[in-house]
Amino acid sequence: MKSRYFMGGILALALGWGIAQPLVHARQGGAVAIDPLVERDRQIEAEIKNNNELASNLEYLSDVIGPRLTGSVNLDQASHWTQKRFTDYGLSNVHLEPWNVTHSWARGTAQARILSPMAHPITIASAAWAPNTNGAISGPVVYMKVDKIEDLEQYRGKVKGAVVITSAPFDFNAPENPMLTPYGDEIVPINLPKKASGPRNNPRLYQAVFAFLKHEGVAAALLSSDKPYGLLNMFGIGGPMYFEGQTPLAIIGWEDYNLIWRLMKKGPVQLEVNIAGNAFSEQPVQVYNTVAEIKGSSKPDEVVIIGAHLDSWDLGTGATDNGTGSAAVMEAARALAKSGLEPRRTIRFILFTGEEQGLCGSHAYVTAHKDEMGKISGVLVHDTGTSRVISIGMMGFFEDREVMEKVVAPMKDLGLLEPSLRSLNGSDHNSFDAVGVPGFWAIQDVGDYPKTHHSQADTFDRVKPDELMQGAQVLATWAYNVAQLPEMLPRKKATADAAAPVGPPVRK
Numbered sequence: 360m361k362s363r364y365f366m367g368g369i370l371a372l373a374l375g376w377g378i379a380q381p382l383v384h385a386r387q388g389g390a391v392a393i394d395p396l397v398e399r400d401r402q403i404e405a406e407i408k409n410n411n412e413l414a415s416n417l418e419y420l421s422d423v424i425g426p427r428l429t430g431s432v433n434l435d436q437a438s439h440w441t442q443k444r445f446t447d448y449g450l451s452n453v454h455l456e457p458w459n460v461t462h463s464w465a466r467g468t469a470q471a472r473i474l475s476p477m478a479h480p481i482t483i484a485s486a487a488w489a490p491n492t493n494g495a496i497s498g499p500v501v502y503m504k505v506d507k508i509e510d511l512e513q514y515r516g517k518v519k520g521a522v523v524i525t526s527a528p529f530d531f532n533a534p535e536n537p538m539l540t541p542y543g544d545e546i547v548p549i550n551l552p553k554k555a556s557g558p559r560n561n562p563r564l565y566q567a568v569f570a571f572l573k574h575e576g577v578a579a580a581l582l583s584s585d586k587p588y589g590l591l592n593m594f595g596i597g598g599p600m601y602f603e604g605q606t607p608l609a610i611i612g613w614e615d616y617n618l619i620w621r622l623m624k625k626g627p628v629q630l631e632v633n634i635a636g637n638a639f640s641e642q643p644v645q646v647y648n649t650v651a652e653i654k655g656s657s658k659p660d661e662v663v664i665i666g667a668h669l670d671s672w673d674l675g676t677g678a679t680d681n682g683t684g685s686a687a688v689m690e691a692a693r694a695l696a697k698s699g700l701e702p703r704r705t706i707r708f709i710l711f712t713g714e715e716q717g718l719c720g721s722h723a724y725v726t727a728h729k730d731e732m733g734k735i736s737g738v739l740v741h742d743t744g745t746s747r748v749i750s751i752g753m754m755g756f757f758e759d760r761e762v763m764e765k766v767v768a769p770m771k772d773l774g775l776l777e778p779s780l781r782s783l784n785g786s787d788h789n790s791f792d793a794v795g796v797p798g799f800w801a802i803q804d805v806g807d808y809p810k811t812h813h814s815q816a817d818t819f820d821r822v823k824p825d826e827l828m829q830g831a832q833v834l835a836t837w838a839y840n841v842a843q844l845p846e847m848l849p850r851k852k853a854t855a856d857a858a859a860p861v862g863p864p865v866r867k
């Protein structure tokens with residue numbers, strides 16, 4: 360089916376980039392000589408195909424260690440486990456780089472039900488870093504329509520003890536705002552909602568609303584999940600973004616939210632909400648980015664980075680967000696180390712933390728290594744699930760289009776499309792992009808990622824081992840090929856002194 364979302368512009372650009380480097384580039388006395396880079400890429404790919412530890416590592420990370428909220432005991436365990444894994448694989452300079460979160464947070468229990476005009480249990484989970492309700496509270500549901508701070512005044516004195524909602528239901532039939540997957544020359548729209556109305560996509564407004572809710576004595580606030588079939592999309596303002604004075608906040612099922620909304624049109628709706636046992640650390644908590652390297656043979660001070668985030672939300676087990684990316688980075692490290700190839704530049708492997716709280720770990724990394732940013736050739740991050748990598752997303756680095764074409768040409772057997780100038784906001788490559796380092800993202804087939812990520816269904820069941828293996832092959836060969844280039848990747852002008860964390864209420 361031809362879609363109206365055909366990415367004509369990007370493909371047209373790609374076609375204009377010139378003919379890709381031929382894989383077989385010379386004939387010598389009748390024999391066909393294979394490009395040595397192709398040969399080495401095939402060697403790396405074969406090591407991953409034949410001996411990969413993707414599934415066993417990912418199953419351990421997901422099922423045995425479990426979900427990895429930033430600041431949690433699980434994440435600490437995961438960080439130390441990845442450090443040991445990299446060491447076992449023979450990487451060099453393996454270490455943990457610490458940074459601090461204001462408070463860790465541990466989940467308790469949450470229950471809710473409609474008391475009237477009918478009785479019905481609702482699917483609920485406390486937002487992360489949210490406080491408990493004052494026991495089992497019951498109160499009327501009040502919709503506060505707040506598009507700007509001044510809108511709050513009309514609710515002053517009217518919401519004490521209420522259960523507040525601040526947005527109209529999501530519309531799942533919104534063809535103008537689908538998440539798109541580039542597959543061949545088609546872009547297939549999938550069913551994703553319009554952006555929620557209300558304050559959650561505006562950090563300043565969000566904080567003003569929460570200060571108001573607290574001041575007015577609201578009992579609890581509820582957000583609709585933006586996923587169907589009872590799946591919840593976890594959210595919460597934690598890590599360095601945490602602010603005091605949040606009202607108990609929970610996410611409820613999309614269908615339940617709609618039911619409440621319909622009932623409210625007919626008359627008052629009474630809810631009971633009980634959030635208990637959520638616990639904060641008293642003190643700031645040290646967390647880590649895991650770092651490992653293969654030292655460059657001739658340009659060791661110039662660095663190519665591949666990365667993913669080790670932290671996750673906690674409703675599922677963080678298998679695909681971003682256990683898959685973490686396992687792919689670890690596998691690329693294992694295979695490159697095992698291959699014995701000596702890349703010209705240093706290849707660095709980083710597992711960031713605090714990504715879900717606003718790219719905090721990668722921001723901390725970029726800040727701590729500010730003086731070294733000029734020596735980082737490029738970064739590639741794998742963070743959109745388990746499906747195969749389709750292309751390299753270059754974040755509008757127009758300057759890199761020709762060289763990136765050469766980088767991926769020897770990898771054509773992995774089925775990549777031409778490099779794309781597409782951007783993705785909301786993962787760790789943004790922290791590098793913001794300081795002018797070519798920070799790229801692996802464009803992946805979407806699969807069911809938008810349904811499952813951040814939800815209770817983000818579990819090891821969702822992992823597609825063969826597609827993830829291709830992802831690890833792309834990371835490893837991309838890193839190697841970039842490390843072998845005659846020059847570092849071309850830069851674009853820096854847009855900020857340091858990477859700004861993405862605002863907390865944006866739910867990626």
Ligand SMILES: [Zn+2]
Nearest residue numbers: 668680681742
């Ligand atoms: Zn992620």
